[in-house]
Amino acid sequence: MRILTYATHSEGTFPDVARHPMVVVLGYGTPWKGYLHRMRVILEALHRIPNEEVVVLVDAFDTIIKKTAGLQEAFLAFDCEILVSSETKSGLSKWVPSAVFKYYQRRIFGTCKGGHTANCGLLMGYAGALKALLARIAKGGSSDDQRNLNAMCEDFPELRVDEDSVIFENCEDRAQAAASRAFFCGLPGSLSGPRIIRAIGDYAGFLAVELSACGIVLILLLFFAVRHTMR
16 A cells, blocks of 8 residues: 655645655656646556555645554445545634535535535545546546546446545644544645635636625635645
8 A cells, every 4th residue: 555645845734744654755846737737647656556556645735644554444444446535624614604615615626425525635545446537537627636526426336435534534623633533634725825826717717606796805715615635
């Protein structure tokens, strides 16, 4: 088993992620070319891994690796080929009503199985199954990997959502991550100038009506409330 992550530079939790002995860092020192390019780089790495090996894919900037002992056994207990995390928390959930959060989350990214919005920042599975999934994501109808993942979830009967946060938990903050019993915790992405600029270009097209009604500042806050996997 190995853990793959993609990072063009160091930010957020990357130093701790990169130090883990199971982690392989991809793309470091290269220019950022978008979410789908990231998927293609990871896909190239997967093609060098045996189909039967279990691989974990984690976000480089917003992930806390809490433990790995017993990870493969926990995955096998799900009896699936691909396990994805559920997008459940945000850094603004204390101030943004749940109904508003869920509306924008589903409006931007859609939903996976059971009404859950799957998060591309934390997922795992057999390398062979992940190759098929990532190939579809890279050729999806959107430039956003998470949107593509949720759009095609139902096409993969062997895919399950970790709805009880057994292996993956997307947490509201570091305090919740510290208390989590999951193997991996995702944190809300931090605000920065480059991320704000990129968010406008990446997601404004999905929210034309909301932008005209609510204003750019509110929408940007909501972007970062639902996006845990910003690079």
